[in-house]
Amino acid sequence: MTTPDTPTALVGEDLETWAALATVLEWLPAALDSQLQRDAQLTHFEYGVLYALANAPDSTLRMSVLSGYANSSLSRLSRAVTRLESRGWVRREPDPVDGRFTLAILTDSGRTKVDEATPGHAQTVHRLVLDRLTKPQVRQLREISRRITRAIGDGQEWEPPR
Amino acid sequence: MTTPDTPTALVGEDLETWAALATVLEWLPAALDSQLQRDAQLTHFEYGVLYALANAPDSTLRMSVLSGYANSSLSRLSRAVTRLESRGWVRREPDPVDGRFTLAILTDSGRTKVDEATPGHAQTVHRLVLDRLTKPQVRQLREISRRITRAIGDGQEWEPPR
DNA sequence: AGCATTCACTTGACTGAGCAAGTAATCGCC
DNA sequence: GGCGATTACTTGCTCAGTCAAGTGAATGCT
Numbered sequence: 168m169t170t171p172d173t174p175t176a177l178v179g180e181d182l183e184t185w186a187a188l189a190t191v192l193e194w195l196p197a198a199l200d201s202q203l204q205r206d207a208q209l210t211h212f213e214y215g216v217l218y219a220l221a222n223a224p225d226s227t228l229r230m231s232v233l234s235g236y237a238n239s240s241l242s243r244l245s246r247a248v249t250r251l252e253s254r255g256w257v258r259r260e261p262d263p264v265d266g267r268f269t270l271a272i273l274t275d276s277g278r279t280k281v282d283e284a285t286p287g288h289a290q291t292v293h294r295l296v297l298d299r300l301t302k303p304q305v306r307q308l309r310e311i312s313r314r315i316t317r318a319i320g321d322g323q324e325w326e327p328p329r
Numbered sequence: 330m331t332t333p334d335t336p337t338a339l340v341g342e343d344l345e346t347w348a349a350l351a352t353v354l355e356w357l358p359a360a361l362d363s364q365l366q367r368d369a370q371l372t373h374f375e376y377g378v379l380y381a382l383a384n385a386p387d388s389t390l391r392m393s394v395l396s397g398y399a400n401s402s403l404s405r406l407s408r409a410v411t412r413l414e415s416r417g418w419v420r421r422e423p424d425p426v427d428g429r430f431t432l433a434i435l436t437d438s439g440r441t442k443v444d445e446a447t448p449g450h451a452q453t454v455h456r457l458v459l460d461r462l463t464k465p466q467v468r469q470l471r472e473i474s475r476r477i478t479r480a481i482g483d484g485q486e487w488e489p490p491r
Numbered sequence: 492a493g494c495a496t497t498c499a500c501t502t503g504a505c506t507g508a509g510c511a512a513g514t515a516a517t518c519g520c521c
Numbered sequence: 522g523g524c525g526a527t528t529a530c531t532t533g534c535t536c537a538g539t540c541a542a543g544t545g546a547a548t549g550c551t
Contacts, residue, residue, distance in 0.1 A: 175448040184467050185454055187474035189377075193400040196354055197539055198481045204480040210537085215351075231499065245501055250537090266546050267499045286337040292347050297475040305346050307469045312349035314461040319360045372507090393529065403510055407531055412507095429516045429529045 195295065202291045207284035212237065213247055214288060217256060217273065217281045228271035229262060233271055256280050357457065364453045369446035374399065375409055376450060379418060379435065379443045388435035391424060395433055418442050 177185050213291035219236040220226050234244040236246045251257040256277030339347050361373045382399040396406040413419040418439030430456050465483035
């Protein structure tokens with residue numbers, strides 16, 4: 168008689184799957200950063216910030232909203248925006264509606280930067296991920312990713328950073 | 330007539346899939362680190378090092394081999410082992426066979442540490458990933474992950490860190 | 492209206508990772 | 522067998538990220 172115990176170690180297929188995923192978790196972000204760094208002197212995270220601003224109305228977002236889009240803590244975002252600001256791609260303004268909020272605003276040269284960086288990044292995502300998979304696999308990957316994200320959100324003992 | 334151009338931006342299903350995966354890439358490592366940090370004062374990377382040693386003959390591996398197993402650069406590994414050494418879980422010895430190699434050796438208390446940390450980590454992997462997926466999805470995830478890893482390895486302009 | 496509280500960041504101290512330069516051990520070649 | 526590569530790390534510097542404490546703006550309670 169077998170019992171569906173909570174497992175105390177990963178074995179067999181589970182271990183292999185986890186090992187494969189863990190490798191992706193380690194290498195894919197590094198590969199993405201590498202391309203963006205080489206071609207646009209941007210980390211993937213910084214690109215994400217610029218991209219989110221580029222797709223926002225008036226190229227403007229409150230820091231706290233932006234940190235949500237970028238899956239980031241406010242302090243990480245604050246430092247990243249400082250860097251982007253010093254390179255002239257973003258500027259900050261207090262929100263006239265409520266001075267506690269800070270608006271991050273994409274500058275014209277920031278927009279140019281995103282536009283230049285986007286094709287290379289999109290190509291890399293295709294080359295490393297999308298083009299390697301069958302269409303059903305792409306769908307599965309989306310569903311699998313969402314399930315994992317939901318599981319993380321559900322965890323009572325851990326809040327994803329905002 | 331449509332042409333299969335190299336795309337210059339991600340749109341539609343591709344964008345959604347990529348966004349979902351990017352979220353996993355951001356949150357899953359953080360969630361894993363969070364549990365291990367809380368329950369065992371270990372990063373996921375440090376756990377991986379101890380785990381690899383625990384499963385090696387004589388609980389011993391050359392630094393360069395270990396860095397392969399841990400998907401890490403030698404310099405990152407060197408620093409991690411320094412930390413683990415200072416906590417008494419690993420010790421270093423020059424390889425008697427060839428003094429250029431350094432052997433990393435798991436201590437008894439290091440073994441105890443891995444054994445204590447493993448069930449909680451395995452549970453977290455189940456809770457966040459494996460238990461959320463159907464069996465076919467687990468298989469697909471393994472295959473998808475391997476394809477992505479292979480794609481990264483193929484890239485001529487980027488070598489995965491050893 | 493006045494003052495403590497809350498909110499939305501920002502910043503200082505510290506840690507971990509990458510890169511490149513350094514170091515010690517061994518190998519290869521004459 | 523001596524000496525210039527090569528190999529296998531290690532380490533100094535710099536930078537990004539976290540945590541916790543700090544700051545300035547708005548809110549609420551009386």
